[in-house]
Amino acid sequence: MGEFELIDRFFRRNGAAAANAPSGVVLGIGDDCALLAPRPGMQLAVSCDMLVEGRHFLSTVAPEMLAHKALAVNLSDLAACGAQPLAFTLALSMPRADEAFLAPFARGLFALADAHGIALVGGDTTAGPLNVCVTVMGEVPAGQALRRSGARAGDRVWVSGRLGDARLALEVFRGTLTVSGDVFADTRRAMEMPQPRVALGVALRGVASSAVDLSDGLLGDLGHVLKASHVGATLDEATLPCSDAVAALDIPWRRTCLLHGGDDYELLFTAPAASDAAVMAAAATAGVPVTAIGRIDAEPGLRLRDAQGQAVGAPLRGFDHFAAETTATVP
Amino acid sequence: MGEFELIDRFFRRNGAAAANAPSGVVLGIGDDCALLAPRPGMQLAVSCDMLVEGRHFLSTVAPEMLAHKALAVNLSDLAACGAQPLAFTLALSMPRADEAFLAPFARGLFALADAHGIALVGGDTTAGPLNVCVTVMGEVPAGQALRRSGARAGDRVWVSGRLGDARLALEVFRGTLTVSGDVFADTRRAMEMPQPRVALGVALRGVASSAVDLSDGLLGDLGHVLKASHVGATLDEATLPCSDAVAALDIPWRRTCLLHGGDDYELLFTAPAASDAAVMAAAATAGVPVTAIGRIDAEPGLRLRDAQGQAVGAPLRGFDHFAAETTATVP
Known part of the structure; x- marks a missing residue:
C-alpha cells in the first residue's frame, strides 16, 4: 500500500464525517496546505506533541489507544489555554503500513476527533520507527487565553479529576507494583485513554488566573506556573484527589504517583479565592x-x-x- | 541536559531575535500553546512534514542542513499555496541531546527562519530515533490561496529553478552515478539545502491557476494537479530546466532525475497563456x-x-x- 492510498483509505474522510468539519476549516487534506479561517476576534492556539515508542507509550499499546492518546495530549494543551479545538495535523512514522495497525489507529483517532468536533486537515505518513506527532489548532477569543503566568498570591490552586492513576498503571506494567485486575483495568485506562479537559478549559476563561495541563507530574507542572508567575505555593497533601487504589499505596509510592506521576492530563489552575463559586459553576x-x-x-x-x-x-x-527523573528539594 | 534546559539553551530566543518575531505571533515558546493572531481577512495555511533518518536524509547529513531541510520542505508547501510564512512548531526526537548536534541544528533552523521572518512558537523534544517534524503556518488572503485544482485546458505549465540535481546527488551517494567534486558539491547542496520558493508563491497569487511544490518528482506531483483539476497535460522534455551535470547524463538517468527526481522543492504551476507577462513579472x-x-x-x-x-x-x-517507486505508463 502506497502513501497516497494509505491516506485515502484511512485518513481522508468523505460524506457525513467530512461535511461535519468545523466551519473554520476551509480546506482539509489533499493540497499542499490546509486552510483555516479563524473567526473575527479569535486568536489561534497551537500546540504540538510527539509520542515515541518506549518513551511515551509501551509497545503493547493498542493502536486505537495510541491514536487516542496522541490527539488527547494535544487537546489537553488547548484545554490548558481555554481554546476550543478546531483542527489538527498528524505525522505518522511506522515500520509497516498495514491495515492491522492503521484501521484501529484511524478508528481511535477519529472517535476522539469527532467527540471534539475537529478535523484532521493534513500531515504526513512515512516509513520509519513508530512515532506519532500531532499538531493541534484551536480558537480562543483575543486576550482570553489562560496562561501560566497569571497566578497571584492568595489565589487558590485547583486540580481537575484525580491524580496518579496513570503512574500507578505504569508501575504495574514495570512490575514494581501489583494491583487487582479490576483496578489495573481502571488505571490502565487512565494511562492509555486520558480525557482532555477541553470543556473545563473553555468554561474557565475569565475565571482562572492561570492554568497548565498535567503531563509531567503535579510538582513539575506547578513549578512551571510558579516560575512564569513569579510566585510560590503551598499544597495540602491530604486534599489531592485520587482513586482508592492510589490512596491505598504506601506513602512513598502514593507521593510518587500523586506528586510526580506524569500523564495525568488533568488541568491545574489557579483562581482568586473570591471566585470559588465561579470555579464550581465552570466545573459543573x-x-x-x-x-x-x-x-x-x-x-x-x-x-x-x-x-x-x-x-x-x-x-x-x-x-x-x-533525564528519567529530575529532582528538586523542597525547603 | 534535561528537556527544559535544552529548549532554553537552543530553541528559546531572547533579545533582538525574539523582538523580531512577526506581529502575528502573540505568544511563542513557553506556555501550553502558542497564540497566533492572523490579520483580518487572512486565512491560515498549515502544512506538516516529518523527516526520518534513512528515508528523507542520510545519516551523514550535517545537523545544520537537516534543520534547514526540515523547515525548507514545509516552507515549500506554503509557497505552493502562495502563503506568507508566519510561525512553525518543531518536534524533535533524537537519540542523545548533545550540544554537538543541537548547536548546529539550531543554527541551521534559525538561519532559514530568520531569512523568512518567521518564529519558532512551540514544539516538543524527546529521546528516540532521530525524527524531525515541523508544522508551519502562514497567512494568505481569503480566497487567494493557490490550489492544485485550478488548472484549465490551454494553460501553460511552468516550473521554477531547475530539476534533477537533488536526485543526481542521491545517486552519487548511492554509488550508482559518479560526477566531479565540484559538480557533487553543487548537486549535494541542492539535495541538502533546498531553497523554498516562498517569494515566488506569493507573487503568483492571482496569476497562477494552480500550483504544487515538487517533492516527489515532476511527474508524480504534476499527476496530483491533473487529478485535482480533472485535466491532462503534454510536456516538452527538451524544455525541462536542468544543470549541465544532469544534461550530461544518458537518457534513462536524465529522465530519472528530471521526471522522477524527488526533493526538487521547486514550484510547478499553471497559468493561462495570456498571463505570460504576469508570470515573468512574478518571477522577476x-x-x-x-x-x-x-x-x-x-x-x-x-x-x-x-x-x-x-x-x-x-x-x-x-x-x-x-513503495520506493510507483509506476504509471504513458499511453
Whole structure:
C-alpha cells in the first residue's frame, strides 16, 4: 500500500464525517496546505506533541489507544489555554503500513476527533520507527487565553479529576507494583485513554488566573506556573484527589504517583479565592470534578503540608523526557 | 541536559531575535500553546512534514542542513499555496541531546527562519530515533490561496529553478552515478539545502491557476494537479530546466532525475497563456527563473514529447514513501 492510498483509505474522510468539519476549516487534506479561517476576534492556539515508542507509550499499546492518546495530549494543551479545538495535523512514522495497525489507529483517532468536533486537515505518513506527532489548532477569543503566568498570591490552586492513576498503571506494567485486575483495568485506562479537559478549559476563561495541563507530574507542572508567575505555593497533601487504589499505596509510592506521576492530563489552575463559586459553576458546566489543593504564596518555592500540617521534606521530582527523573528539594 | 534546559539553551530566543518575531505571533515558546493572531481577512495555511533518518536524509547529513531541510520542505508547501510564512512548531526526537548536534541544528533552523521572518512558537523534544517534524503556518488572503485544482485546458505549465540535481546527488551517494567534486558539491547542496520558493508563491497569487511544490518528482506531483483539476497535460522534455551535470547524463538517468527526481522543492504551476507577462513579472519580483515546460489538455493523461516531438513511451514513475517507486505508463 502506497502513501497516497494509505491516506485515502484511512485518513481522508468523505460524506457525513467530512461535511461535519468545523466551519473554520476551509480546506482539509489533499493540497499542499490546509486552510483555516479563524473567526473575527479569535486568536489561534497551537500546540504540538510527539509520542515515541518506549518513551511515551509501551509497545503493547493498542493502536486505537495510541491514536487516542496522541490527539488527547494535544487537546489537553488547548484545554490548558481555554481554546476550543478546531483542527489538527498528524505525522505518522511506522515500520509497516498495514491495515492491522492503521484501521484501529484511524478508528481511535477519529472517535476522539469527532467527540471534539475537529478535523484532521493534513500531515504526513512515512516509513520509519513508530512515532506519532500531532499538531493541534484551536480558537480562543483575543486576550482570553489562560496562561501560566497569571497566578497571584492568595489565589487558590485547583486540580481537575484525580491524580496518579496513570503512574500507578505504569508501575504495574514495570512490575514494581501489583494491583487487582479490576483496578489495573481502571488505571490502565487512565494511562492509555486520558480525557482532555477541553470543556473545563473553555468554561474557565475569565475565571482562572492561570492554568497548565498535567503531563509531567503535579510538582513539575506547578513549578512551571510558579516560575512564569513569579510566585510560590503551598499544597495540602491530604486534599489531592485520587482513586482508592492510589490512596491505598504506601506513602512513598502514593507521593510518587500523586506528586510526580506524569500523564495525568488533568488541568491545574489557579483562581482568586473570591471566585470559588465561579470555579464550581465552570466545573459543573464541564461535568468535571475539581478540587482545591492549596494556595499561591508571594514567597517563592513550593511547600507541601501533610495531613497534620507538617512540612513534607522529601525530594520533589518532576518528569523529564531526557533525564528519567529530575529532582528538586523542597525547603 | 534535561528537556527544559535544552529548549532554553537552543530553541528559546531572547533579545533582538525574539523582538523580531512577526506581529502575528502573540505568544511563542513557553506556555501550553502558542497564540497566533492572523490579520483580518487572512486565512491560515498549515502544512506538516516529518523527516526520518534513512528515508528523507542520510545519516551523514550535517545537523545544520537537516534543520534547514526540515523547515525548507514545509516552507515549500506554503509557497505552493502562495502563503506568507508566519510561525512553525518543531518536534524533535533524537537519540542523545548533545550540544554537538543541537548547536548546529539550531543554527541551521534559525538561519532559514530568520531569512523568512518567521518564529519558532512551540514544539516538543524527546529521546528516540532521530525524527524531525515541523508544522508551519502562514497567512494568505481569503480566497487567494493557490490550489492544485485550478488548472484549465490551454494553460501553460511552468516550473521554477531547475530539476534533477537533488536526485543526481542521491545517486552519487548511492554509488550508482559518479560526477566531479565540484559538480557533487553543487548537486549535494541542492539535495541538502533546498531553497523554498516562498517569494515566488506569493507573487503568483492571482496569476497562477494552480500550483504544487515538487517533492516527489515532476511527474508524480504534476499527476496530483491533473487529478485535482480533472485535466491532462503534454510536456516538452527538451524544455525541462536542468544543470549541465544532469544534461550530461544518458537518457534513462536524465529522465530519472528530471521526471522522477524527488526533493526538487521547486514550484510547478499553471497559468493561462495570456498571463505570460504576469508570470515573468512574478518571477522577476521573486528573483527566481521560471520555464514553460508544456500545456494543460482537456484530454486526461500525461504525455511527454522528446526534442523531435515524438511521444516518449517509457514508464513514468513518481516517488512514494512506502513503495520506493510507483509506476504509471504513458499511453
